[in-house]
Amino acid sequence: QVQLKESGPGLVAPSQSLSITCTISGFSLTSYGVHWVRQPPGKGLEWLVVIWSDGSTTYNSALKSRLSISKDNSKSQVFLKMNSLQTDDTAMYYCARHGYGYYAMDYWGQGTSVTVSS
């Protein structure tokens, strides 16, 4: 079955960088795109970026200068890096599969919680 699982550091100091990994199974990164979405505690959803099956990327322009996405198809992993974290970057970070023909995200990981604090 389709599964996505995020892993991250949990706690990041202000101004430092964040690296999160999404490990997928049940589908191939050579066939599907993977999105990243975040959700601050008690708040709504914010779309961040997508990496497509061919490796091309589409970023949220509001965060593009601080975000970087990449992947390793052979390891079934997608990597998100965010620089210069501030307290308002505290959130649950989700990876989600792109549903082709859906223009939606059809399967989501469990999320990894990131707290920005000294």
Added chain:
Amino acid sequence: DIQMNQSPSSLSASLGDTITITCHASQNINVWLSWYQQKPGNIPKLLIYKASNLHTGVPSRFSGSGSGTGFTLTISSLQPEDIATYYCQQGQSYPWTFGGGTKLEIK
């Protein structure tokens, strides 16, 4: 960016009721509108894509309609397991954007 305005922000209804949530886009998004359900402490799950298509495994009491700028999510015969926050999301153009959410509670 396309703004998605969702209403109401919260809703209280009785078991067995039919409820409707609306989502308005700031510009034409054709039918590229999805609905997600997020139960307390859980992940978002896709309910409806392309305005009116039920995702795999979603009960038929959920339905969606609309096109252009106005969309609705209807839940018929409300069940206890429907307690959740519901979000709309436009897929017309990047960045994808979400509505602010509708928190559904049972009376």
